[in-house]
Amino acid sequence: MEQSTLIRRGVGLRGIDTTLVSPGYTLIAHLTSPGVIRLISTDGTEAHRWTLPFRPGRHARILPNGNLAYNGVHPDSPRLFPLWQKYRGGVMMQVDPAGNVVSEHRDPMAHHDQHHLGNGEILYTTLEALTPEQAATIPGGIPDSEAPDGKAYADCIKHVSSTGSLLWSWKAIEHLDPKLFPLHPHYAREHWPLINSVFPLKDGNILASLRSVSAVIIIERETGKVIWHLDDSVLAQQHCASELPNGNILIFDNGTFRKGESATYSRVIEVSRASRSIVWQYRDPHPMTFFTPFMGGAQRLGNGNTLITEAAFGRVFEVTREGSLCWEWVNEEFADYKGLGAEEIEGLFDYPANALFRAYKYTPEEIPWLAEK
Template sequence: MPRVDQNSRRRRGTGLIALDGEAASPGYTLFAPLTGSGEVHLVDLHGRVVHEWRLPYRPGRHARILPGGNLAYNGVLPDEPALFPMWHKYRGGVMLQAAPDGTVLREHRDPLQHHDANHLDDGRILYAALEPLTGAAADAVRGGVPGSEADGGIVWADTIKEVDADGTELWSWRAAEHLDREAYALHPDYAREHWPLINSVAELADGNIVASLRSTSAVIVISRATGEVLWRTDPGTVSQQHHPTELPGGNLLVFDNGVFRPGSDVPYSRVIEIERGSGKVVWEYHDPAKESFFAPFMGAAQRLPNGNTLITDSPAGRLFEVTADGYLCWEYVVPQFAAYEDSAVRSLFPSEPNAVFRAYRYAAEELPWLEAGA
């Protein structure tokens, strides 16, 4: 008699779980399994793989398809030292573009890059990186678990960099220069090794920058001209959030993880739309049974052309789509399970996950090369 699979997520079923073809937004969904060796998959609404890329680096988070048809992919730079215990979990270092056949067309490398690298349509890359703070500068960071700095008493602080297609730096921003330490203190249960833990950066329509600061539970808008913080979410609006994106009209769509949510005794995740003028939540999705949808880390959301929202439940490898009134019309569970390659990361996450950082949906007309059989 076969033994029972002890991987709970795999045992519950993978691939296409649910589809309402009349309600779902048509197209193809892109994802890169985080424990893979460099594979990126494109599936149709029925969960059938229609295209794959095989890249020379394991994922340093995610991939997306650019308007010209190339794949923007963030990979892990091999053989880099661990700056602190969690570094190998979310570092990157290689930002590349590849043709539909997987040919690498260009690369930009920065060993201190982590989480998000946003490949813009004109060849620029906007990404999060680190710099070390020591001595008084490290001591000035507020909050966190006392004595939990990285080796040497270092607090690794976030920077944001923008480079052109040739890798020339065009713009940069330093958290240590522009963030008030009291207003952006680390949550008291977080290690002091990394502050404020930027997990997403994007350019807004007006040229300013939106960033997600996980460990301080804040989404901010940064002035490109001065570096000052022009706007932030009100305290308590989001909790350890990810992936703020601008919608037509200026509202922000945010994946709100819900870790350490004030006033909530049951943790749950939600996706919210925030009106920047008022700071109010004007749309929200959570599972009808709130505890059934909780992603303690990672997560993403994409507003689709028909008004639906594609949600990435990252640690569960669960991709699903909901309508504006919260009706789930498509659900797919990533079937690729594997252990993390790095031994230090495996010790922190000893299972075989099917996690993905972000998924994206593309309409057929955005992928003309797919019809051509590339």
């Protein structure tokens, strides 16, 4: 009998409503692959793949010029702490449809979100070690759970040019008040505040998601000040905050340790920037059947639908504005971390997984070269 519950429940295309689904192709990066990126058609078949020399450092996107923006795992990053091997990145590549590397920027301390802006510039998250005095100012977390070297690390955000020159930078320890952004009690003190997404806003400021403190913030680029803040009264270890054309903020809200509720479920929320209120949300009609404890993605599509990544289980699905499910696909490829240079977590994640960090969907018009194959 098949021992994987996920496989028994079904993989590949699980359903489609052709009258409601947005036409196009979904880009996925299987996290425990050696570096395979695939475009999946709405019929569930593979339309294109890239095979790259580094395992995914979280995710990939298609740029306006048609190239692939890929974040791979840096081969020479320091071994900071075990979970660092799971979510680090560091090799930021632009790759053409044939797999040729067009450009590359490396930072061995980069992690989670390396957001390619389309003009060769990159906005990304990175880490630096705190001094003992700085680390002592951060409340919360599991006592005595610093990294093996005794240090605590804190996030930075960098914006670099197409040639790798630093255009702008921001350090959490210099601009966040730790008393307002304490670590949740179940988090290790090795990494604060764990920024898992960065997004450039139309007004020039920076939107960031801080997982281990359950907050989404807006950073004023000119001063570095936090000028907008959504806290854990709304969010629970969220991911993938992005700005919509109407100025609202779309967020994947994981729901782990959500305040005021004992049942655990994930949801996608659209928040008004002006009022900080939820103006739209999706959660499964049976809420607890849609849940990923970590990772996750949400993308508002051109026809108003929302593409959602239930990341830990390799599930990508599309819903209408009214909440109707119109497409569902589950990654059929499973692998563990053996042979991927992540020995520290082979025992923590010792099962074949089909996990994705987040997925993105593109219309045929956004990938014209695909029709020319």
